[in-house]
Structures are given as structure tokens and as C-alpha cells.
Amino acid sequence: MVTTPRSSAWPLALLFAALVVYASLYPFQGWRMQGVEPMAFMLAPLPKYWTAFDVVSNFLGYAPLAFLLALSLLRSGAGGWSWLLGFTLPLLLSFGVETLQNYLPMRVASNLDLALNGAGAMLGATAAWVLERLGGLRRWSQFRADWFVPGAHGSLVLLALWPAALLYPVSVPFGLGQVWDRLEMELAHLLAETPFLAWVPFRVENPLPLSPLAEAFCVALGLLAPLLMGFADMRSLSRRVGFLVAFFVCALAVAGLSSALTYGPDHGWAWITSQALLGLALAFAAGLALLALPRRVCHALMLLCLATSLSLLNRAPVSPYFDQSLEVWEQGRFIRFYGLSQWLGWAWPFAALLFGLRAIARHPGARQGAH
Numbered sequence: 001m002v003t004t005p006r007s008s009a010w011p012l013a014l015l016f017a018a019l020v021v022y023a024s025l026y027p028f029q030g031w032r033m034q035g036v037e038p039m040a041f042m043l044a045p046l047p048k049y050w051t052a053f054d055v056v057s058n059f060l061g062y063a064p065l066a067f068l069l070a071l072s073l074l075r076s077g078a079g080g081w082s083w084l085l086g087f088t089l090p091l092l093l094s095f096g097v098e099t100l101q102n103y104l105p106m107r108v109a110s111n112l113d114l115a116l117n118g119a120g121a122m123l124g125a126t127a128a129w130v131l132e133r134l135g136g137l138r139r140w141s142q143f144r145a146d147w148f149v150p151g152a153h154g155s156l157v158l159l160a161l162w163p164a165a166l167l168y169p170v171s172v173p174f175g176l177g178q179v180w181d182r183l184e185m186e187l188a189h190l191l192a193e194t195p196f197l198a199w200v201p202f203r204v205e206n207p208l209p210l211s212p213l214a215e216a217f218c219v220a221l222g223l224l225a226p227l228l229m230g231f232a233d234m235r236s237l238s239r240r241v242g243f244l245v246a247f248f249v250c251a252l253a254v255a256g257l258s259s260a261l262t263y264g265p266d267h268g269w270a271w272i273t274s275q276a277l278l279g280l281a282l283a284f285a286a287g288l289a290l291l292a293l294p295r296r297v298c299h300a301l302m303l304l305c306l307a308t309s310l311s312l313l314n315r316a317p318v319s320p321y322f323d324q325s326l327e328v329w330e331q332g333r334f335i336r337f338y339g340l341s342q343w344l345g346w347a348w349p350f351a352a353l354l355f356g357l358r359a360i361a362r363h364p365g366a367r368q369g370a371h
Contacts, residue, residue, distance in 0.1 A: 009069075017090075024101070040102075059116045061365045073085055098113060147239050155229050175309065213275075218313060219276055221309035225302050291297060
């Protein structure tokens with residue numbers, strides 16, 4: 001019996017919805033009644049002060065969510081309901097978060113935001129509907145069947161999220177998951193004046209910074225982990241070669257975009273140091289050498305790359321200069337991107353670890369000889 005591959009659009013839509021809620025209600029502090037009717041913003045005059053960035057971000061913010069929802073419904077056989085639900089559900093979500101913003105002093109409920117979110121949702125749902133009418137979904141299904149093994153589902157979701165995770169600044173290029181510094185501070189604050197504080201393995205001595213060679217090694221590992229994840233689900237050697245080239249082009253473009261957003265367009269390539277170049281070269285050479293690896297070995301090496309890079313990164317300190325660069329993201333107009341990409345950057349390697357462990361446990365080679 002031929003089974004239809006599970007759609008990756010559903011988990012992506014749910015993840016995007018959760019991130020939109022997080023970005024819209026961040027920092028989740030100071031909840032209180034402010035003496036206004038919850039629905040008053042609907043009939044209020046349009047805001048007097050707004051920026052082009054606010055308009056564009058509110059318009060485009062809900063378009064991917066509506067697109068993914070409509071796409072999921074179309075692939076699930078919803079037919080004519082797909083456009084209506086793909087537009088209505090994000091609009092209801094926007095209405096809900098705008099209403100909740102009445103109770104957050106750092107947020108302002110706005111009918112203009114709601115209208116822009118609705119327009120973006122209409123654009124996204126319409127794009128999915130048009131894509132289906134033009135045969136785009138059928139061609140994507142054929143492309144997926146030609147390039148990826150039938151079980152490629154979780155890997156496609158994680159690979160689609162990897163570029164977004166890289167947008168949040170990292171102290172080492174492609175070094176996702178460096179969370180121990182902040183986790184240590186949060187645990188110290190949370191467990192202060194409790195006996196559980198002694199259970200936390202705080203670092204007694206100041207850790208030494210990564211050497212240039214160790215930093216290059218972390219760059220290479222940060223690239224190899226998602227690369228091997230993609231290799232594991234490719235159908236043939238030639239497709240792995242194509243993925244290798246596309247992967248490095250995407251990695252360079254996203255790293256440049258992240259640097260440009262953080263330091264300005266003139267510094268988009270400031271991240272390319274001698275350590276980064278060495279790491280890129282090592283990762284590319286390793287990718288070529290590992291093209292013919294069996295699927296299960298790809299997953300095993302991916303886990304090794306993730307575990308090693310997380311260990312190295314979380315034992316190293318974050319430089320004060322890097323902490324200053326984060327202020328650009330954590331304040332001002334990047335507050336929404338801060339919420340979206342920060343958690344992706346922190347959580348992506350740990351989600352990939354769980355995926356890799358599950359993939360090895362479920363792979364036929366775990367119970368019988370590889371074919």
C-alpha cells in the first residue's frame with residue numbers, strides 16, 4: 001500500500017503560531033487592568049505615530065502563518081474550506097493577542113495592527129490557493145518524493161527552521177545553542193535563598209575563551225550537523241551533492257543577513273574571520289568526504305557534532321562585546337525578531353538531538369541489518 005508522506009506544513013504552522021504569540025506578548029510582565037474596555041481599540045482612531053517597519057512587519061508577519069495553514073488544509077483534503085480557514089484562523093489569533101495587549105503596559109492594542117495582520121493573512125491564504133491552482137503543490141509533492149525518502153518529515157521541519165534560528169546573533173558563526181550563561185543567571189535568580197541553589201553546577205572559575213582553532217572547529221560542527229541531517233534523508237548521491245551546494249549558499253546568505261541586521265548593512269560580512277573561513281572550509285571538505293555515508297551513520301555523526309559543539313560552546317564565556325551587540329536586538333524595533341529567533345537559536349540543536357536519537361531508534365538498521 002502506498003502511503004502519502006506527512007505534510008511538514010502542519011508542525012511549521014503550529015510552531016509559527018506559537019512564535020507569533022510569543023513575539024506579540026513579550027515580555028509577559030506587568031499584567032494588570034488598565035481601565036480600558038478590552039474592545040475599545042476596535043473603534044479607536046488610527047494611531048498617529050507609526051513607522052514603515054511597523055506596517056511592513058505587521059503585514060508580512062501573518063502571511064507565512066496563513067500560507068502554512070492553508071497549505072496544510074489543502075494537503076489534508078479540505079478543499080474549498082482551506083482558503084477561508086487559512087484566512088480566518090490567523091485573523092482570530094491576531095484579534096486575541098491584540099485584546100490581550102490591553103493588559104500589558106509595554107504593549108498597545110491597535111486596530112491598524114489587526115487590519116494589517118488580516119491583510120497579511122489574506123495574502124498568505126491566497127498565495128497558497130493560487131499555488132495549488134497552478135499545480136505548485138503537486139510539483140512540490142513530486143519533488144519531495146524524488147529527492148527525499150518517505151520518512152523525511154521531522155528533518156524537513158528542522159531544516160526549514162534552521163535559517164530562522166541563525167538570524168539571532170551568535171558569538172560563534174553557526175554556533176547555535178549557547179545557553180548556559182543565561183540559564184545560569186536565571187537559575188541563580190530563581191533559586192536565590194532556597195536550598196536548591198546548591199544543586200546547580202555553577203562554574204567556580206571564569207571559563208577560558210575558545211582558541212581560534214576551537215572556534216573554527218565549532219563553526220565546522222555547527223554546519224555539519226544540519227548538513228548530515230539533510231544527507232540522511234536524501235535519495236541518492238547526486239541529490240546530496242545538490243543539497244551540499246544549496247546548503248552552503250543558504251548558510252552564507254543567512255549569516256550575512258544576521259550580521260547586517262545586527263551591525264548594519266555595511267557590516268554584513270564582518271563575521272567572516274580567519275576562524276570562520278577555516279570552519280567553512282573544514283565543513284565543506286567534510287561534507288564532500290561524507291557524501292556516501294549510510295543514513296543511520298549520518299544520524300549518528302550528526303548527534304556527535306551536536307553534542308561536541310554544545311559542550312564546547314557552553315563551556316566558553318560570551319564576550320562583553322557580543323553582549324553589547326545583543327542590545328540591538330533586545331531593544332527597539334527588533335523586539336519581535338528577538339522573540340522569534342532567540343528561542344529558535346537556543347532550542348534548535350536540542351530539538352535536533354531529540355530528532356536524531358529518535359531517528360536512530362526507529363531506523364530499520366537498529367533492529368536488522370542495513371540494506
